[in-house]
Amino acid sequence: MLVASCFMRNPFTPSFGAPPPSLVGRADLVADFGDALDDGPGAPGRATIYTGARGVGKTVMLNEAEAQARSRGWLVISETATPGLVDRLTGEHLPRLLREHGENGGTKRRLSGITAVGIGGVNWITTDSPPPAVSLRHQIEELTDALAEHETGLLITVDEIHRKLTDDLRALGAIVQHAFREERELAFVAAGLPASISDLLNDDVLTFLRRADRHSLGAVPLDEVAQAIREPIEGTGRSIADADCRTAAEATNGYPFLIQLVGYHIWRQNRTESVVSTGDVEVGVAAARRRIGSLVLEPSLAGISDVDRSFLVAMSQDDGPSRIGQIAVRLGVDGTYASQYRLRLIDAELIASVGHGMLDFTMPYLREYLREHAAALGLPRHS
Ligand SMILES: Nc1ncnc2c1ncn2[C@@H]1O[C@H](COP(=O)(O)OP(=O)(O)OP(=O)(O)O)[C@@H](O)[C@H]1O
Ligand SMILES: [Mg+2]
Structure with a gap:
């Protein structure tokens, strides 16, 4: 049977930062933050950090x-940790x-608070402008004072925090x-x-971040x-059998980006049919698997060193969890050396410790991706 979905939009959102059609497994965390407010x-x-792998x-x-x-x-001030963060706060948002x-x-202090503003293409700086950090403090104080009268507050969020922006x-x-x-009504949430987070937390001066509520x-x-x-799927007037839905769910390994990617590719097969078939699920899952590499795995591997990548390739020879001792043998290094790679990769949440001396991949399809691309990554192909 056909449904009138020829022009219906695909309900899944496999792009970064896009709100999903239904948010899975985060209700408690969302409620925790609401409670903190x-x-x-x-x-x-009221100071929270969310961390985790790409696409989580x-x-x-x-x-x-x-x-x-x-x-x-x-x-709410919603920002990203790119150069000029404090200047944007003091010169634009606040x-x-x-x-x-x-x-x-806000007239009085706003004027003295602005350090550089483009007007008609001309940048000017007020002669008595305080340094950005002083402006920032004054502006936040003035705003939270005003908001306190209405029993509300200010939330500042900063996405993609990393070491390059330590000063800001x-x-x-x-x-x-x-x-x-x-005791101002202020909250700060970063991701x-x-x-990147552990780099920042190792900086002594960032004690504030270290004390924040951290959720992995x-x-x-x-x-x-x-x-x-x-x-x-049902929201677009179509249906899917329980068993097919389970197969699709299993293919995501519970990894949020894959939920959207798998859903998207399943939905777009035979989109005018009222039933999503077993065949659609098979083809959709395969399409999602082909794309996860370039969308998530490749960028994740680009952020680590060659030696760390060779450790991962050595792990990919196993069909399940790897024994650290065996990886050291494969790489021809001693145990202490291998443990250092191990720690860095656990830190990056690409692998996790799964029992004594055992390691496994955390990201779905990373093992398969490494096997297929070992040569292209400039690494020895596994035997
Ligand atoms: N809890 C969830 N339930 C369902 N889908 C989700 C959930 N969280 C994220 N997604 C989906 O996963 C994708 C990636 O989400 P998001 O961009 O927030 O990841 P990220 O961790 O910020 O990635 P990056 O490290 O690359 O910035 C988006 O398509 C989003 O809709
Ligand atoms: Mg993101």
């Missing part, structure tokens, strides 16, 4: 945290919010910490890849995944 200054969750849903969690804040009437919500329209994050962290001490996002439960594949 309700619990008032001093709630540990960090940006989506920042969006959810922002929605929690907005639903309580809070203001002046705009002060204009809209500050006392006296340090300045922002110090001010947020100070605001916490003064970043595990290796991982795979989500498969029964919830099946539901998250079924509902969007």
Whole structure:
């Protein structure tokens, strides 16, 4: 039977940062952040960091945290850790919010707070402009003072935090910490890849980040995944059998990006048919598997060193978990040396310890990808 879905949009969202049609397995975390906003200054969750592998849903969690804040009437500044972060806060976001919500329209301090603004293509700097960190503190204080009168607050989110931006994050962290001490209605949520976060946490000056509530996002439960594949399909007037839905869910390994990628490719097969068939699921899963490499695995491997990659290739020879001693033998290195690779790769959340001396991949299809691409990655192909 045909359905009128020729022009219906595919309900799945396999692109980074896109809100999924149904959010799987994160309800508790979202509620925890909402509680931290309700619990008032001093709630540990008011400084939160989400970390995890590529495509695990960090940006989506920042969006959810922002929605929690907005639903309580809070203001939100949503930023990414790119150069000029503090300047954007002091020169754009905070002046705009002060204009809209500050006392006296924020005029007095806004002027002295702006350090560089483009007007008609001309950049000017006020003669008595304080350094950005001082402006940042004043502006945040002024805004949170004004918001306190309405019993709301300010949430600042920063996506993709990493070491290159240590100075800006340090300045922002110090001010947020100070605001916490003064019991201001302020919350800070950041997200970043595990290796970037641990780099930052090793910087002594970033004690603030070290004290933040850190959540490592991982795979989500498969029964919830099946539901998250079924509902969007049914929402477009089509149906899928239980067994096919389970097969699709299993193919995702509970990895959020794959939920969207698998769903997307299953849905687009024979899109005008009212039933998603077993054949559609098989073809859709295969299409998703072919794409996961270039979309997620390749970028994840690009961020690590050649020696770390050769460790992964050595692991990919096993059909299941690998024994660390055996990997050392394959690589021709001693155990201590192999343990150092191991730690770095666990830190990057590409592999995990699964029992005494045993390691396994965390990302679905990484083993298969490494086997297929060992030569292209410039590494010895496994025997
Ligand atoms: N809990 C979830 N349930 C269903 N789909 C999800 C979930 N979290 C994320 N997704 C989907 O997974 C994809 C990747 O999400 P997101 O961009 O948030 O990942 P990320 O961890 O920020 O990745 P990166 O490290 O590359 O920035 C998106 O298509 C999103 O819709
Ligand atoms: Mg992201």
